[in-house]
Amino acid sequence: MIRFAPGHKLDDHFYVRQDGTRAYYFSLEKLESLVVQAGFHVVSNQYVRRETVNKKEGLCVPRIFVQGKYIKPPKS
Structure with a gap:
């Protein structure tokens, strides 16, 4: 959203x-x-930083993604 x-x-x-x-x-x-509102348990929820490199243009673009792991609990 910065760009x-x-x-x-x-x-x-x-x-x-x-x-x-x-x-x-x-x-x-x-x-x-x-x-959580959808009924899942959060295992992990974090920002992941990566760089996208365009060798032809000589560009290195930093990217930030949200990565999460969630578990649907068993029915009681």
Whole structure:
């Protein structure tokens, strides 16, 4: 969400890309809340940092993803 130009923000954490597609950026807390509301247990929920390298253009773009592991509890 850092790389979006002014005017691309639709709402908090919600943006429109240049091609018209939408992007929503979850915080760890928001994702955990949604998962728990859906009835899952959180095993892990973390940010993962990666770099995407475009060798032809000579670009190295840092990326941050939310990665989680969740368990659906057995029925009682």
